[in-house]
Amino acid sequence: MKYDWLTALMLARAGEEQRDYGGRGTVCAELRYRERGSALAFLAGWAAEARALAPRLGFPEPPSGRR
Numbered sequence: 001m002k003y004d005w006l007t008a009l010m011l012a013r014a015g016e017e018q019r020d021y022g023g024r025g026t027v028c029a030e031l032r033y034r035e036r037g038s039a040l041a042f043l044a045g046w047a048a049e050a051r052a053l054a055p056r057l058g059f060p061e062p063p064s065g066r067r
Contacts, residue, residue: 010036 010033018029055061 006036007040 014029014033018027018032019025020027051062
């Protein structure tokens with residue numbers, strides 16, 4: 001996954017002041033983490049849907065055998 005490092009970085013910086021994009025101001029940490037968590041959950045849902053559809057579209061099982 002392209003951004004697999006993001007969750008670990010977010011958790012490592014959770015106690016720090018949350019700066020906005022560009023670093024000029026601050027943002028509400030609770031809102032930031034709620035929105036990012038929602039986005040990650042949405043992407044996880046897409047991944048589950050892709051895994052379910054893959055065999056029906058003729059793609060082989062992943063090498064690890066995970067579904």
